[in-house]
Amino acid sequence: MRVSGAAATFLLLGALGCGAAAAPVAASGPVAAGAAAEQGAASGAPAPSLAAASATAPPDQPAAPVNFSHKVHAGDNQIGCGVCHAYARHSPNAGLAPASVCMGCHKFVGKDKPGVMTMAAAFAAGHPVSWTRVNRVPDHVFFSHQRHLAKGIECKSCHGDVASMTLDVKVHDLQMGFCMDCHRQKQATVDCLTCHK
Ligand code: HEC
Ligand code: HEC
Ligand code: HEC
Ligand code: HEC
Numbered sequence: 001m002r003v004s005g006a007a008a009t010f011l012l013l014g015a016l017g018c019g020a021a022a023a024p025v026a027a028s029g030p031v032a033a034g035a036a037a038e039q040g041a042a043s044g045a046p047a048p049s050l051a052a053a054s055a056t057a058p059p060d061q062p063a064a065p066v067n068f069s070h071k072v073h074a075g076d077n078q079i080g081c082g083v084c085h086a087y088a089r090h091s092p093n094a095g096l097a098p099a100s101v102c103m104g105c106h107k108f109v110g111k112d113k114p115g116v117m118t119m120a121a122a123f124a125a126g127h128p129v130s131w132t133r134v135n136r137v138p139d140h141v142f143f144s145h146q147r148h149l150a151k152g153i154e155c156k157s158c159h160g161d162v163a164s165m166t167l168d169v170k171v172h173d174l175q176m177g178f179c180m181d182c183h184r185q186k187q188a189t190v191d192c193l194t195c196h197k
């Protein structure tokens, strides 16, 4: 099936019922399965994380690699960040859509693409697809997406122009200096205990 533009995509989404960015995704898909525990321990939030779900994959069966392109999704097809990172506005973690959400579209879209075929096969077999986490602050640092987004700070300020990326890259080092520079500039708190509990 070919989807030639944003309008077509959104029509398709409406039909599938997976265009509702606000609808929280169940943390029960293969992508989320192995990661839920980690995230739950860290924050108490029921958000799936990007951490590799390899804990649930048999050791002899590494999860299939799938190259995910933000450019194809968030850029060319203008799918909102919240469709796949549904928790960002409501919790510390941005979260990542479980494979069931990916498959909601990919049962129909891009079935001829190698990456989609790999993903569909893994999904059918109940194997998780694992993603390499790019951004992470150390455990002693507290960070919350919700608070920043509520202040109108865009994803871009910290993650760069993700919608044009074919491969995820870390644009900012997320070092203390990076956090502090903006906090000073926006007159947000620089109290040590804000970020270090
Ligand atoms: C809202 C619909 C939608 C959702 C949800 C979605 N995709 Fe896609 N995806 C697309 C469209 C549209 C394309 C472009 C297909 C084409 O060009 O034929 C695409 C293409 C792809 C491709 C092939 C990229 C290439 O090289 O052309 C992969 C791999 C992929 N998606 C993976 C995923 C994964 C993983 C998820 C879940 C995290 C996901 N998709 C969720 C709509 C979606
Ligand atoms: C169709 C689903 C989808 C959409 C839409 C989407 N993402 Fe993603 N995002 C993913 C997947 C899948 C990964 C993991 C990819 C990987 O590891 O290669 C990811 C990873 C990321 C990461 C890296 C996280 C980390 O630390 O490893 C950031 C940052 C990110 N996305 C931001 C965004 C922003 C900003 C938007 C909107 C402009 C967006 N995403 C839209 C599916 C999506
Ligand atoms: C003020 C800076 C900032 C903004 C704005 C921001 N992020 Fe993040 N993001 C971070 C930091 C820092 C991490 C690493 C957090 C950690 O290790 O707990 C991160 C991690 C992530 C991750 C991977 C881990 C997770 O939380 O699931 C994703 C996906 C992500 N961001 C997506 C987004 C999206 C989508 C937006 C916009 C809706 C956004 N971010 C806005 C700083 C930011
Ligand atoms: C682009 C600007 C910007 C960047 C970068 C930024 N922050 Fe913030 N941060 C803010 C603003 C503005 C506030 C104040 C929000 C408010 O008043 O509600 C804030 C508030 C916070 C809070 C307070 C939340 C609470 O519950 O009280 C924490 C914690 C925090 N930031 C951590 C970080 C960390 C850690 C980093 C770096 C990884 C970071 N911030 C990077 C702008 C930024």
Ligand code: HEC
Binding pocket: 137, 138, 141, 174, 175, 176, 177, 179, 180, 183, 189, 190, 191, 192, 193, 194, 195, 196
């Ligand atoms: C706005 C958030 C924020 C505030 C406020 C903040 N830090 Fe940090 N701090 C971070 C982040 C993010 C890291 C981890 C990245 C790094 O090492 O730069 C960190 C790391 C550190 C480290 C470990 C450095 C290392 O090399 O491992 C120390 C020590 C530290 N901070 C002390 C402080 C002290 C003391 C204050 C108060 C003056 C403070 N921090 C205020 C965000 C913050």
